[in-house]
Amino acid sequence: MFIARTVAELRQHVAPHAKPAFVPTMGNLHEGHLSLLRHAKPMGDVLVSSIFVNRLQFLPHEDFDSYPRTFEDDCARLQAVGCDVLFAPTEAELYPQPQTFKVLPDPALANILEGEFRPGFFTGVCTVVMKLFSCVFAGGAGVAVFGQKDYQQQLILREMVRQFALPIQILTLPTTRAADGLALSSRNMYLSAPERAQAVQLSAALQALAAQVRAAGAMQGKATAASGAAAFNVAAAEAAAMQDLRAQGWQPDYLTVRRQSDLSPITHVTAEPLVVLGAAKLGPTRLIDNVEV
Numbered sequence: 001m002f003i004a005r006t007v008a009e010l011r012q013h014v015a016p017h018a019k020p021a022f023v024p025t026m027g028n029l030h031e032g033h034l035s036l037l038r039h040a041k042p043m044g045d046v047l048v049s050s051i052f053v054n055r056l057q058f059l060p061h062e063d064f065d066s067y068p069r070t071f072e073d074d075c076a077r078l079q080a081v082g083c084d085v086l087f088a089p090t091e092a093e094l095y096p097q098p099q100t101f102k103v104l105p106d107p108a109l110a111n112i113l114e115g116e117f118r119p120g121f122f123t124g125v126c127t128v129v130m131k132l133f134s135c136v137f138a139g140g141a142g143v144a145v146f147g148q149k150d151y152q153q154q155l156i157l158r159e160m161v162r163q164f165a166l167p168i169q170i171l172t173l174p175t176t177r178a179a180d181g182l183a184l185s186s187r188n189m190y191l192s193a194p195e196r197a198q199a200v201q202l203s204a205a206l207q208a209l210a211a212q213v214r215a216a217g218a219m220q221g222k223a224t225a226a227s228g229a230a231a232f233n234v235a236a237a238e239a240a241a242m243q244d245l246r247a248q249g250w251q252p253d254y255l256t257v258r259r260q261s262d263l264s265p266i267t268h269v270t271a272e273p274l275v276v277l278g279a280a281k282l283g284p285t286r287l288i289d290n291v292e293v
Contacts, residue, residue: 001079003086007094007135010048010087017046020142024132027051028068029077032147032176032184037081039173040145048136049078050087052094056102057124068189087135094131102127105156112263113277114152114288117253125153126160133168141167149175149183151277151290152263175289177203183289190285201248202280203289205255209241210276210291213257216269217293232269245280252280260292 004010014020021044023036041047051074058064071088078086103126107115110122136142146154154172161168176184181203182196191199216232234257241255257266260273274293279286 001075001083001086003075003088005088005090005093007089010085010135011138013085014046014048014136015139017044018140019044020046020048020136022048022050022132022136022142022144023146024050024052024129024144025074026053026067026186027074028070028186028189029074030176030184030186030188032149034077034081035176036145036147036173037078037083039171040143041082043143043145043171046084047082048085048087049083050089050132050136052087052089052128052132054124054128055091056099056127057121059118059120062118063187068186087132094128099127099131103130103160105160109152109156109159109263112152113254113256113258114279117279122153122156126156129157130160130164133166137166137168141169143169143171145171145173147175148172148292149185149289151275155263181207183287185287187285187287191282195282195285198249199282199287201245201250202278202282202287203291205241205245206276206278206289206291209237209255209257210293212237213269213274213276213293217271220269234266234268245278250280250282252278253286254279257293 002013004013021040023040025033037047037049051071053064053067053069055064075086102123105122105126115122146157148154158170161170178184180200182200183203238256242252245252245255255278257274257276258264259266260275275290276293277290279288
């Protein structure tokens with residue numbers, strides 16, 4: 001595996017290949033990242049990954065300085081899954097001057113959910129991903145692979161690629177989970193042992209809310225206009241799920257049912273594809289997860 005420290009080195013090693021497959025990361029790799037890399041490997045003729053902790057997507061009070069950096073272990077894991085080129089630039093290399101040109105995503109998609117609680121986050125994500133894409137795919141088309149855990153992020157990046165007509169295929173793979181159902185995340189390492197045992201409550205809450213939505217959809221399908229059956233109260237179910245999580249010691253930001261297509265809220269359950277999303281803090285650690293319905 002070649003480790004490229006500069007944009008020039010990266011482009012030199014990727015240039016002979018017609019279709020790079022790319023998995024961007026911030027390091028501290030876990031099985032979720034590795035599953036993306038294994039899936040991406042046969043999708044292109046060179047497998048590229050990146051490790052870069054992007055300051056632009058951290059708010060001033062967030063964990064940029066303490067974000068786990070495990071470069072040597074990450075390199076070993078990347079090599080084991082067949083990564084061909086690792087792009088590991090310094091901040092000065094990727095941002096040699098202040099990044100005053102930025103990619104501003106559509107507020108309708110970027111200022112809700114994660115964007116509401118982390119303002120500017122998706123501008124930072126889109127800006128660094130666009131820059132990484134320009135480095136990796138300078139020669140033409142390719143494929144980039146992301147995980148479904150960051151549900152809102154992958155929707156925004158898909159739309160960015162579409163609107164800029166980038167010759168890049170975006171693939172999204174299902175969330176990799178621990179045996180108890182917890183979504184794998186680099187931030188899980190912040191959890192104490194008791195918190196780790198409790199952390200599965202978030203995915204359980206989302207699964208329970210999703211089950212209510214599925215049941216409501218099934219009942220709606222059987223009901224007739226004359227039946228007088230009460231409609232499923234989406235807002236009440238969301239509020240109850242939030243309250244249950246609070247009662248277990250969490251600080252939830254949201255547990256909500258949205259349309260898969262654009263994450264817009266719903267007032268009643270229909271046959272359209274839905275997703276249940278949640279974000280909550282357990283102690284000092286903020287976790288996110290989602291379940292498609």
